[in-house]
Amino acid sequence: MYNALQQVPEMLIATPQPRSGESVLGFLLRASELNGYKSINQLFSIAHMSTNESRSARPSLKKLAPIFGRPENALMEAGLDAPDEDGSGRHLNLAGHRIPSFHMRSKHAGICPECVKDKGYIESFFELKYALGCPLHGIRVLEFCPECNKRVNWWRRGLAKCSCGCDFSEVAVSYIDNPGVVALLGILRCKLFNTEFDQDEAADLGFPVEAMQRMSLNTLLALIHRFSSAVSVDNENYFDLDHSYDWKALVTTTEVLSNWPKGFHKHLMHVHASGANLSKLGLRGQFNSFYESLFKTGIPAKEIAFLRKAFVEFGQDHWQNARIHSNLIAHEDRKLVGINELAAKMNVQPRNVHNLVRRGELIPVSTVEKGNLLFDTSQPLPKIGKTFSLRVAAKHLGVPSTVLRAFRKSGYYVASYSARPATAYNQIDVENLYALIRHNAKPIATLDPLGHVSLSDIMQMKFGNIEIKSDLLKAITEGKLKPLGYLAECVDTLVFDYEQVMGVVELLEVDLQYFFNIKDSKEECNLAVTTVKLLYAEGKVVGFRKHGNDWISRKSMAEFLSRYTACTEVAALKGLSLVALSDLCYEIGIVSSNIQQMKHGFIANGQLSVLGLLNG
DSSP, X not given: OHHXXXXXXXXXXXXXXXXXXXXXXXXXXXXXXXXXXXXXXXXXHHTTOOHHXXXXXXXXXXXXXXXXXXXXXXXXXXXXXXXXXXXXXXXXXXXXXXXXXXXXXXXXOOBOXXXXXXXSSOBGGGGBTTOOEETTTTEEOBOBOTTTOOBOOSSSSBTTXXXXXXXXXXXXXXXXXXXXXXXXXXXXXXXXXXXXXXXXXXXXXXXXXXXXXXXXXXXXXXXXXXXXXXXXXXXXXTTOGGGOHHHHHHHHHHHHHTTTTHHHHHHIIIIIGGGOOTTSOBHHHHTHHHHHHHHSSXXXXXXXXXXXXXXXXXXXXXXXXXXXXXXXXXXXXXXXXXXXXXXXXXXXXXXXXXXXXXXXXXXXXXXXXXXXXXXXXXXXXXXXXXXXXXXXXXXXXXXXXXXXXXXXXXXXXXXXXXXXXTTSEEHHHHHHHHHHHHTTOOBOSOOOTTTEEEHHHHHHSOOSOHHHHHHHHHHXXXXXXXXXXXXXXXXXXXXXXXXXXXXXXXXXXXXXXXXXXXXXXXXXXXXXXXXXXXXXXTTXXXXXXXXXXXXXXXXXXXXXXXXXXXXXXXXXHHTOOHHHHHHHHHHHTOOOXXXXXXXXXXEEGGGGGGGTOOOO
């Protein structure tokens, strides 16, 4: 009987569609304005909602849906925020986030007149407590009506019109002169709407970009709230917006996050250091109120790990007036550790550390009450490795013992870690050399018997003396001779290009101080390769042939050029062609040293004066 007598809400004449990211109360105000009502209270009246329901920050969409001619889920799918499920009021839903109510000011959201002009609606972003400016337009939001001085709320005439009749679209806007605050507001908005913020802008301002990327909206709001504890506002004047509590909290948070971590360290020194409890020995105890408010209030530890690290850095590098408990420092970042932690860090047994201390190779920084040693891991630590004999080291590297001995004798072997006796090989040094020889080689399927050669085969070849093979090994470690790959997980199966190996060997065998490759004739003596080949073939200059290459004696070439000048050079000096020069020489009886062709010929320097050229 009661259900039959219930009134069915009538549908509005204008039923607008919610916009993406639109505030639910802003949507109702927009609908009220479109239907010509003076207040959204008339919408609630039509929906048969009680006074308490109509004053809620999240009115029932179930009761409002019929007046828009849509089911409740259609309004929710469009993005409108429904009441929180637990009904306690401790949290509010906002754009898919469940946010503590004390981070919100939903009933008194500010207004950006420019956004209303551009979009025709008000974003839910402005319901956030710290959304005191518009990051899109860089202006302060209107929190109070400039005519009636009342705080802006949703129970007004329209999106841009106060209950007193003031048109907000005609009010002069106030631009934000702090780019860091605008950027922080932009990050808040992006996190609310799950979009990427401008990382380049944040990096330019010195924000900890990677940490802020991992941070949730609720964590960022909580940080602003925590840093607001440093804000002091005496006799707060609500109309002096630049000195309002929440605005100063935004500015303080910007100063903390800018130029990270220096801004944070400056904040600690200037704001909290004066209140440090110096009767405590530990950093946490001295800054207990700050520490408890930031790290012990339920904020996810992983999201603010960067703050904890910066707090420890402040104590270590700036404050330097307190002990820092090991629990504050990540295991890998601890500076002062005991012998067991140090042994684990060095990947050795504690007895090995004791041996280093006994031999004086490792010096503890202090001894604590029970006699345990403390070590400073920020200092260079000695490494411990097994001692290899020459034979074992050579086998590990895949080279003959004689080659490794010559390699060390030549000064190529780097012994960074001690071995006993000193002539032996430390395991770490050998492993480092092994890594250099490998050069990040990749596995290959097969070995070409004609084009490939293994390191083991190279070391068995008969060329030069043992020092040549030592130099060849040096060329491999320096990357001048790179392996093509390897056939198995063993260094002596490294595979190289045969011709490349022979080229390097040839260079090692030839004393480049006295010989040059005939291929380099143009650069060496400004002669064509063919010309030098003919000189070499006729015995005018001396040299030798090795691995398919001709090497010319620099001394013999210099002696030849001191007696003869190339016909090409003479023709150039006379401004003649080679044919004309040949005819001229024939007429005046000059016999050139013709080697098959005039272009490869030479004229004795003593005959240059006959041609009108100075000798030399």
